[in-house]
Amino acid sequence: MDNAYKIKVQNVTKEYDLYKSQSEKLRSFFSLSNTKVPHFWSLMGISLEVKSGETLGLIGVNGSGKSTLSNIISGIIPQTTGVVDVRGDTSIIAIGAGLRGNLTGLENIRLKALMQGLTNPEIDALMDDIVSFADIGDFLYQPVKSYSSGMKSRLGFSIAVHVNPDILIIDEALSVGDDTFYQKCVDKIAEFKEEGKTIVFVSHSLKQIEILCDRVAWIHYGTLKEIGETKTVVKHYRAFTKWFKAQTKKEKKQFQRQMKENQKAFDIDAYQKQVTEERQQAEPDQVNVAATVKKEFYGSVISEKMSLGNRILTTVVGIVFVLACLVNVSGHTLGDVVQNPGSLIHPETVLHDPNATNSVK
Numbered sequence: 001m002d003n004a005y006k007i008k009v010q011n012v013t014k015e016y017d018l019y020k021s022q023s024e025k026l027r028s029f030f031s032l033s034n035t036k037v038p039h040f041w042s043l044m045g046i047s048l049e050v051k052s053g054e055t056l057g058l059i060g061v062n063g064s065g066k067s068t069l070s071n072i073i074s075g076i077i078p079q080t081t082g083v084v085d086v087r088g089d090t091s092i093i094a095i096g097a098g099l100r101g102n103l104t105g106l107e108n109i110r111l112k113a114l115m116q117g118l119t120n121p122e123i124d125a126l127m128d129d130i131v132s133f134a135d136i137g138d139f140l141y142q143p144v145k146s147y148s149s150g151m152k153s154r155l156g157f158s159i160a161v162h163v164n165p166d167i168l169i170i171d172e173a174l175s176v177g178d179d180t181f182y183q184k185c186v187d188k189i190a191e192f193k194e195e196g197k198t199i200v201f202v203s204h205s206l207k208q209i210e211i212l213c214d215r216v217a218w219i220h221y222g223t224l225k226e227i228g229e230t231k232t233v234v235k236h237y238r239a240f241t242k243w244f245k246a247q248t249k250k251e252k253k254q255f256q257r258q259m260k261e262n263q264k265a266f267d268i269d270a271y272q273k274q275v276t277e278e279r280q281q282a283e284p285d286q287v288n289v290a291a292t293v294k295k296e297f298y299g300s301v302i303s304e305k306m307s308l309g310n311r312i313l314t315t316v317v318g319i320v321f322v323l324a325c326l327v328n329v330s331g332h333t334l335g336d337v338v339q340n341p342g343s344l345i346h347p348e349t350v351l352h353d354p355n356a357t358n359s360v361k
Ligand SMILES: Nc1ncnc2c1ncn2[C@@H]1O[C@H](COP(=O)(O)OP(=O)(O)OP(=O)(O)O)[C@@H](O)[C@H]1O
Pocket: 016, 017, 040, 042, 060, 061, 062, 063, 064, 065, 066, 067, 068, 069
């Protein structure tokens, strides 16, 4: 793999905990035992590179992990393990991605452009172009939550292409607009390609993929099934969908269930071991391969889960805090409460200072 990549994704996984309810999530957070929550691995070890100036298509059936991967590359969600190296500013265009429902279209333009690093005078200079490309009329002054998905897509697309990102990530944004807007977007993407920008293009439309992409990655139930020349990968994917469509309803369900079961049963430690062994075989002279792989897996991720030690510490701090509040409210000294803890529950039982009583009398 050469150094000219714009995006590098290595051994990337994404795990979701399948809590049945918010209360179950809360209980699990405070539980000191490692309660068994079902897991689902949306990505089970993806490695790929996108070269500078390349347009990479992401294809795959519903729920295969395309959006998860594009959101990880965009920095919207963190990966569970692996390296994600993005060399440049990304701007994601998904239906409504990054748009705040309570803000108007105009306010969203300013907010997203500010977040992309533009200054207010730069945004003022771009505003007319963004507004005219989006072409959503008076809806510009309405909160985005009142927009149709087509309108959100128009606004999102217009902002994203005008803030001049190095890397554009387009997730199913072209599937909701009308034909005129679609053509405008395709022309804009072609312009971006000519300017040598890097694009990741997620779509169910194989026609769009064939027109726009230099290479294609086929994501299949959390794994990278194939990556390569657009024509070849699309041909193989078409053969798979043809095979799938030819199955009976029962066979289709069984296949999908089996795939989802694999994603639930994925063992991250076994995967790490497998990567380590493969690396050791490929580079027998390298020392400390296991430590290097471990660093690559976990070195650049912020754990979304608390370790047992941290959970114990948080619980202890919580208990101390509640006790301190109770002591404060009860009006006793800490010494009193330590000698007679019941005073917290029955405060009147320790209001026995004879002087205090006399003075009241
Ligand atoms: N927050 C979440 N919690 C649990 N599971 C999730 C979560 N987000 C996504 N998933 C699961 O991860 C898998 C991949 O979802 P993702 O949206 O990335 O697929 P996709 O290929 O983009 O699908 P589509 O083509 O339908 O947009 C799906 O099975 C989905 O149910």
